[in-house]
Amino acid sequence: MSHARLSNGLRHSPCTREPEYLCSTRHVSVTGARKLPARQRDSTPDRENHHVPPYLLGLRLGGRRVLVVGGGRVAQRRVPALLDAGASVVLVSPEVTPSLEGLAERGKIIWHRRAYEPGDCDGAWLVQAVTDDPKVNGDVVADADSVRIWAVRADDADSSPAWTPASGHAGDATVGVLLGGDPRRAAGIRDAVVDGLRDGALESRHSRRKPAGVALVGGGPGDPGLITVRGRRLLAMADVVVTDRLVPGALLDELPADVEVIDAAKIPYGRTVAQDRINEYLVEHARQGRFVVRLKGGDPFVFGRGGEEALYCARHGVSVTVVPGITSAVAVPSAAGIPVTHRGVAQDFHVVSAHVPPGDEASTVDWEALGRAEGTIVLLMAVERITPIAAALMRYGRSSDTPVAVIQDGTLPGQRSLTATLGTVADAMAAGDVRPPAIVVVGDVVNVAREIDMIRADMGRDP
Structure with missing residues (x-):
């Protein structure tokens, strides 16, 4: 017998049809x-009834x-x-x-x-x-x-x-x-079922083998769809969730009613739970045999004090699993169409926590070096301190015409952006009533997003 229609590497084979x-x-x-x-072989089995399930x-x-x-x-x-x-x-x-x-x-x-x-x-x-x-x-x-x-x-x-x-x-x-x-x-x-098993949506929390101790899970930049698959799976297995204010609320809404949620929100100029007490929460509940997820916005090790929490747990004999998250320092500019690096424009970028302003004795940021540098600067927690920050960068070498973008509520449905320069950004943010959480991007990469918007406008598409 021959394969009469075999040709061209056999690229014309039909797809399989399969019953439900x-x-x-x-x-x-x-x-x-x-x-x-x-003598033991019988005739071909009867397959007349195709409705019989396999x-x-x-x-x-x-x-x-x-x-x-x-x-x-x-x-x-x-x-x-x-x-x-x-x-x-x-x-x-x-x-x-x-x-x-x-x-x-x-x-x-x-x-x-x-x-x-x-x-x-x-x-x-x-x-x-x-x-x-x-x-x-x-x-x-x-x-x-x-x-x-x-x-x-x-x-x-x-x-x-x-x-x-x-x-x-x-x-x-x-x-x-x-x-x-x-x-x-x-x-x-198949894909829907496999995804549900991987993220924990299809299994009862009580039917699974749980990890021991504490998991430090990065919740991503804001959109609940941007948490990692592993992070979502561990969250679905938690007995206790210790959360902060930047965690996507939709992730907490998915938790079963019997999961204990501890609000450790650090709201600027508002109520706060001391870091030492957060550390104690993690160890106390883990020692009771409960699986604890410390859910943080962004990545737990990027300005999230995840290192402090991991050290405290380790020193008290509690095992720790770290699940990286997508940091807002990169994700939010991307969501606004701004690459933090771009060939011919910026080969490096600096991520800076601006919760301590320039000139403060508690600041460890080398603002003079940032003013001399040519790469992109991404500022977190800078909304309330943008005036002294812009002044310091210009004082140490950055031009007042340096492009600046400010993105509020990045990756969320209410995301909005404004563009300005170092010389005008403080007034622009005040006029635009910009509030935390917001990311500030300083550098010529901001012009890449502007160029993309202009191309879209020329093609008749909304930016």
Whole structure:
């Protein structure tokens, strides 16, 4: 038998059609088929009733022979998954894609460069018929059936004894989705389930193995969608959450009612919880066997005192997990279209906490060096101190015409920006009633965002 329509590296293989079912498997074992003597073989099973649901299971294929007939794009998708499962893959096809040829050259698979022949199924535990020739696929399935070996037919789900699901992994769970005739929808459902498992949305908090101690989790710059996957997953497992004012409120709204939320907000010129007391909260609850998440805006180690909290926990024998977050120092300018570095404009940038103004004896910032530097300056907590900051930068060398951008509520629906210069920014912020949280960007990179806005305007699009 020949693969009559194999050409051009077999780039025209059809997609698999699959019936509708969903499964999640965890280490399910099953014994494979074996070749039976002719007297024990029965006729081809009756598949008249296509509405009968399939029986879902997990196969341990480690060291077991799997035959793949066909070398096109479908084979290229399935062979890596079989190899990941530990299968010994034998590929039969006159031609294969470059990717499959590379696997053969590296000894990952055995490739027989020929057409399928009767008897090729012998000794296999599983067969995949994935050519673009329906007759060949039908012959492969019939031969596999005759020796009671499970076969998957890629081009005709209705006549296939078995199906390959759209699959994905999340921790120790494997998710598979079978959806008749709609592989894209199957992949979409798989992705939704896998994402839900990874971020903790689909599992009960009480059913999981929890980490011990304290997790310092960066909540990102403001938009709740910008927390990391790992951060969201640990937050969903928390017994206690110690939070601050810059944490996205939507993340706290997702917490179950029995999670204790401790508000350690440090509001400028308002109520405050001393850092020492925050440290004590973390250790006290962790020692009670509760999993504590210290949720911070941005990144916990960028002006977040995360280092102090990690040291305190370590000194008191409490384990600490640190989950980095997206710092607003970079994310907020990006959200406003401002790159903090740009070829030919700025090769470096400086992130400065401005909660202590220039000239204050408590300040450790070298404002003179910043005034002489040519790179971008990103100022955090500068709203109330912009007048002395701008004056210091101009006094030490920055031009009064240096572009400045101020972004308030960055990455949030109410984000707004204004542009000015070092010489005018203080008055512009006062006139614009700018309030924290806001990021101030100083440098010529601000003009990049202006140029982008002008290009969009010329093309008839809103900036």
